[in-house]
Amino acid sequence: MVASPELISPKSSRVSAARRLGKRNFRGKERLFLAEGPQAVREAAAAATDKATLVELFATVEAADRYADIVGEARAAGARLHLADEDVIADISTTVTPQGLVGVCRFIDTSFDGILAAKPKLVAVLAHVRDPGNAGTVLRCADAAGADAVVLTDASVDLYNPKCVRASVGSLFHLPVAVGVPVERAVQGLKDAGVRILAADGAGEDDLDDELDKGTMGTPSAWVFGNEAWGLPEETRALADAVVRVPIHGRAESLNLATAAAVCLYASARAQRAAGGCRSVTPS
Numbered sequence: 467m468v469a470s471p472e473l474i475s476p477k478s479s480r481v482s483a484a485r486r487l488g489k490r491n492f493r494g495k496e497r498l499f500l501a502e503g504p505q506a507v508r509e510a511a512a513a514a515t516d517k518a519t520l521v522e523l524f525a526t527v528e529a530a531d532r533y534a535d536i537v538g539e540a541r542a543a544g545a546r547l548h549l550a551d552e553d554v555i556a557d558i559s560t561t562v563t564p565q566g567l568v569g570v571c572r573f574i575d576t577s578f579d580g581i582l583a584a585k586p587k588l589v590a591v592l593a594h595v596r597d598p599g600n601a602g603t604v605l606r607c608a609d610a611a612g613a614d615a616v617v618l619t620d621a622s623v624d625l626y627n628p629k630c631v632r633a634s635v636g637s638l639f640h641l642p643v644a645v646g647v648p649v650e651r652a653v654q655g656l657k658d659a660g661v662r663i664l665a666a667d668g669a670g671e672d673d674l675d676d677e678l679d680k681g682t683m684g685t686p687s688a689w690v691f692g693n694e695a696w697g698l699p700e701e702t703r704a705l706a707d708a709v710v711r712v713p714i715h716g717r718a719e720s721l722n723l724a725t726a727a728a729v730c731l732y733a734s735a736r737a738q739r740a741a742g743g744c745r746s747v748t749p750s
Contacts, residue, residue: 476557480548484524484558484570490624499626501569502559504533509636510571511539518544519639522570526555529566536567545569560628575625578617578644578652582659586614588734589656589688590727593649593702595622597694602633603724604691609637611731616641617688619649653690653705661686665706666730667698668720672710674733682708683737689730694723 476485486492487500498521501510513519523540527549530537541547558568581589590608595601601623608616618625625645631638653663662685677683690706692698703709712721712729721729 476554478554480522481524481550481554481558484522484568487570488560488628490627493624493626497573498570499573499631500558500560500628501571501631502561502567502628503565503632504529504536504567505636506631506638507533507540507567507569508536509639510569511536511543511545513574513639515572515574517572519571519574520545520569521572522546522548524548524550524555524558524568524570526550526552526566529555533567540569561632573626574639574643575645576615576642578647578655581615581617581642581644582655584614584642585659585686586656586661586688587686587738588613588731589615589617589661590731591617591619591649591652591656591688591690592622593619593652593690593698594693595691595723597723598623598627598630599633600694600723601625601627602630602635602638604727605630605634605643606637607724607728607731609634609640611728611735613641613731613735616643617647617652618643618645619652620646621649649690649702650705653688653702656688657707659686661688662708663688663690663706664730664734665690665692665698665703665709666712666726667692667703667709668711668726669697670709670711672708674710674712674730677708677710678733678737681737683734684740685738687734687738689727689734691723691727691730 510520523545555564
């Protein structure tokens with residue numbers, strides 16, 4: 467059993483400091499953000515960076531008992547543990563039903579130049595994506611598809627928005643993410659690195675099925691995804707090597723952003739892993 471809570475009052479200075487990280491201006495000033503729930507905290511504790519990513523962990527006594535392995539990993543990673551009652555966790559958390567664990571993490575975004583230097587073969591570029599839930603889900607899809615990096619342009623949502631962090635379900639800590647990159651720089655930098663630029667658009671001239679049939683998807687590629695409501699502006703589409711639509715074979719009006727991103731990223735991942743593609747076959 468874990469000892470009684472150390473932090474009783476939500477007025478504690480440490481609690482107040484953590485609570486403020488729910489606001490973007492405080493996150494930017496402190497370069498810290500919140501990771502809520504067991505999965506996010508586990509991945510934050512395991513994140514491999516030059517400094518420990520997880521700085522502090524707030525946990526109820528019940529959660530500390532239930533997730534003793536995660537608490538142990540957090541402490542082993544150097545995080546300071548604060549045991550707290552449920553009111554304290556509720557005060558820090560941005561969710562309706564907190565799971566009893568809230569971590570304070572250092573910013574972990576990387577430079578765009580660093581992404582280019584690693585010679586990426588599959589990249590997701592979020593241009594004008596404003597919904598944090600969608601951004602986090604696309605990041606999760608990119609991680610699942612084996613993408614090498616994600617780029618959020620300067621017109622996109624804050625990577626460290628709590629909803630974005632939750633929607634990534636820990637994937638935020640798995641792959642390089644660059645933020646605040648102008649879309650023109652993102653596209654040109656990737657082109658100069660030998661990456662083909664594919665703009666995902668429901669009104670695209672090229673059909674994803676046709677691209678797969680033609681065998682053009684096996685080269686290094688970056689998918690550019692646009693705003694949830696209005697897609698990609700014409701000037702962004704004009705920067706791409708191809709504007710590709712996901713075919714609608716049924717009667718659905720369209721696909722939402724995250725679903726379309728999953729289809730596109732997996733199409734590229736499959737083509738790249740096929741014979742002659744730019745990735746080796748994953749060993750079984």
